[in-house]
Amino acid sequence: MGTPLAPLTTFQLGGPCRELIQCADPDSLRTAVSALLRAGTPYVLIGGGSNLLIADEGVDAVVVRYFSEEPAxxxxxxxxxxxxxxxxxxxxxxxxxxxxxxxxxxxxxxxxxxxxxxxxxxxxxxxxxxxxxxxxxxxxxxxxxxxxxxxxxxxxxxxxxxxxxxxxxxxxxxxxxxxxxxxxxxxxxxxxxxxAKHPDWRTEPCIGSIFRNVEPTSSAGRRQAAGWFLEEAGVKELRVGGAFVYPKHANIIIKGEEGTAEDVYELARRMARAVRDRFGFDLVREVRFLGRFHAAGDAPTTRFF
Ligand SMILES: Cc1cc2nc3c(=O)[nH]c(=O)nc-3n(C[C@H](O)[C@H](O)[C@H](O)COP(=O)(O)OP(=O)(O)OC[C@H]3O[C@@H](n4cnc5c(N)ncnc54)[C@H](O)[C@@H]3O)c2cc1C
Missing domain, CATH: 3.30.465.10 (Uridine Diphospho-n-acetylenolpyruvylglucosamine Reductase; domain 3)
Known part of the structure; x- marks a missing residue:
């Protein structure tokens, strides 16, 4: 069964992990990770889970969460x-x-x-x-x-x-x-x-910007908002299952009650494809994916493009 990971992410998405170890300070993290290393047990580290899309089927590993409510x-x-x-x-x-x-x-x-x-x-x-x-x-x-x-x-x-x-x-x-x-x-x-610009992740679960802003092509240029390219490519119309593009910001995905990580993954893929078709370049992903995704027609994968 494992421990559910969704409550530990701002997207409230993701299946269980094999085991969850919570560490709130450097010493407990050092001790926990050293023990895992000695045992040869693979682990994944997470913090606040605000930049992570975790697969619906979860993560077949120990997850170490380094997070504290008490500022040190x-x-x-x-x-x-x-x-x-x-x-x-x-x-x-x-x-x-x-x-x-x-x-x-x-x-x-x-x-x-x-x-x-x-x-x-x-x-x-x-x-x-x-x-x-x-x-x-x-x-x-x-x-x-x-x-x-x-x-x-x-x-x-x-x-x-x-x-x-x-x-x-x-x-x-x-x-x-x-x-x-x-x-x-x-x-x-x-x-x-x-x-005014972003959803409040506590009431509208999300993981912030999906793609990085676009680096200039020459040293004279300025970084350009990925949201502008996405908006021009018409992604605000896109929707996959329970995942939508945030109406006020084309680089953010939000989800309805029934949205899944697979919906978000597929929507992000379609957003990237729309920009490629319209402008001829690939956006670079900012969020990290954890686990296996099964986008339409693909073999299960953790890769994106
Ligand atoms: C509503 C919203 C708005 C946002 N706005 C912004 C913004 O304006 N600017 C911005 O930069 N980001 C923004 N983000 C994205 C996110 O908040 C940041 O990327 C944040 O710094 C991620 O930290 P985390 O602890 O949640 O990392 P997680 O999502 O838990 O992990 C992200 C990655 O960092 C690694 N990691 C986490 N902690 C450690 C550690 N102690 N040591 C080594 N690796 C670690 C994990 O392994 C994982 O690979 C936003 C997100 C949301 C939901």
Whole structure:
């Protein structure tokens, strides 16, 4: 039977895993992962589940969830230390209330600090990697070490951690001092803007933008919104089973009561195809797929295109 994963994701989708291990701090994560490595048991790590589409049939592996409702934030040698399990938005609030600027753009982004670093999350042209000093990592052999941010190959919604499989135990950020009232106001503005543009995942389950914005073709160009290409390609008309394109944002999929992960997968495929047919290029996926999908006519696959 296993443990259901849907409640651990903002999309409320996905079947069970073989076993779920919950870790809320670096020490418990280190202990749990070391034991799995010693036993040779394959595992998958998740954080807040806000960037994950998990297959309806679930994941045939142990899932380790690194997530904590209690923010773990300290100041050390002028730098702010935070555990990877801390909820990103709670971290933003804690830094503002302590008078530190630099991560306000992450206000309202769901998920954990660890998940944010792996995908270099951000908004309004800024990302968490801009203020990251170093990270404490654990590799696939259980070795724990600290690396400077410059070694993470951080780019737009990208880091080497997406392929290396290293786990972010904690992070150190160097944040400038800021005016608390001005920062509080800025945060409220950002939250209002997000409420106007994005679905609230608590009432309209989703995983944020499905595709990355489009990189410029020359150094003189600017990154272009994937949503613009999707809208021009007419995807707002598309629907698969219980999965729809969000009417206010063509790069977001939401689901009705009966929507399945397979519906979302197939809709995302059709959205990508519509842009390819209209503009002749492939969008790059931002969300991660976990498990096997069976898109129409294909062999079961975890691949997308
Ligand atoms: C409504 C909504 C709005 C959003 N808006 C934005 C936005 O404005 N900007 C933006 O960048 N993103 C946005 N997102 C996407 C998402 O919130 C971010 O990608 C987030 O940083 C993912 O973090 P998570 O903890 O939920 O990761 P998960 O979804 O749990 O995992 C994502 C990947 O990260 C890996 N991972 C998670 N934690 C760790 C860790 N500690 N160490 C190593 N690997 C780890 C997982 O293995 C997985 O591969 C939005 C999502 C939603 C639902």
């Amino acid at each position: 934030v300290t100041v050390k040698d002028g730098a702010v230390e935070v555990s990877g399990a801390t909820i990103l938005d709670q971290f933003v609030r804690a830094t503002i209330e302590a008078g530190w600027d630099g991560v306000i753009m992450c206000s309202g982004i769901p998920g954990t600090v660890g998940g944010a670093i792996v995908g270099n999350a951000g908004a309004f042209g800024k990302q968490i990697g801009d203020v990251l000093e170093s990270v404490e990592l654990m590799d696939a052999n259980g070795n724990v070490y600290r690396l400077p941010a410059g070694d993470l190959d951080l780019g737009y919604r990208r880091s080497r951690l997406q392929v290396s499989g290293e786990v972010v135990l904690s992070a150190r950020l160097r944040l400038p001092a800021g005016d608390m009232n001005a920062m509080r106001r800025k945060r409220e503005e950002i939250l209002a803007l997000r409420r």
